[in-house]
Amino acid sequence: MEWTLDWYLSLSAVLFTIGALGVLLRRNAIVVFMSIELMLNAVNITLVAFSRALGDAAGQMLVFFVMAVAAAEAAVGLAIVIALFRKKETVDLTRFNLFRF
């Protein structure tokens, strides 16, 4: 019943890649946000795995702070999506060109 760090790191890499692909491929702003949450979770898995491997609680503390920042990011990001939707009536990211001049 041995516990191996490598598997958890591989799983984390795969999940992070899926999240990055979601950010790059999807055009719906909300799905892009959810992909970002997926990437944050992949990083959290890495932190907890190293915390377990090194016998140090610092990694798990960091996961707490990542969760708090993720909550703040989701709230502000979704508020921005709502504001953009009021302005443009869409959440398609290719339709936003507010910074173009």
Added chain:
Amino acid sequence: MVSQLFFFFFAAVAIASGIGLIVSRSPVSGALWLVLNLCCVAALYVTMNARFIGVAQILVYAGAIMVLFLFVIMLLNLAALPKLQSIDWKRAVAFLLGMVILAQLTYVLAGSLDLLPEPTLSDAASGSASALGRELLTRYALPMEVTGILLLVATIGAVLLARRSSNKR
């Protein structure tokens, strides 16, 4: 051995639901895939003896953040949301009874097979709520306060951003 099976099962479901998130057409089903993914990640935390983190994962992510996502999707009324169907009570009761039987069987099996990894003393100490809380309020007290301010600022910012501007006619 059993804990390895646990890992592979939850890892496979997590990867599959992650792929489901990025290929699903409607954002609502994407959000539900992500909920499944977050629950699997919480189970993986438990296999690493980070039990309190696992509970916090379900409460914060699968509970709060995903409700926020679904709420915004409903608010924006993206595409055509699937129509609500009236609940078939016979099926609901059957589902509930099936879940009860599954829970009973799992409980008995978990007791006899010790499905969860047996925590060594240091592991159990490092992942428990009391140990994490002690660290949080001693060594990480300042970051925790800063996090509180961050959450407050994010709340105010979100309200200000999403507020319908009143001076617009």
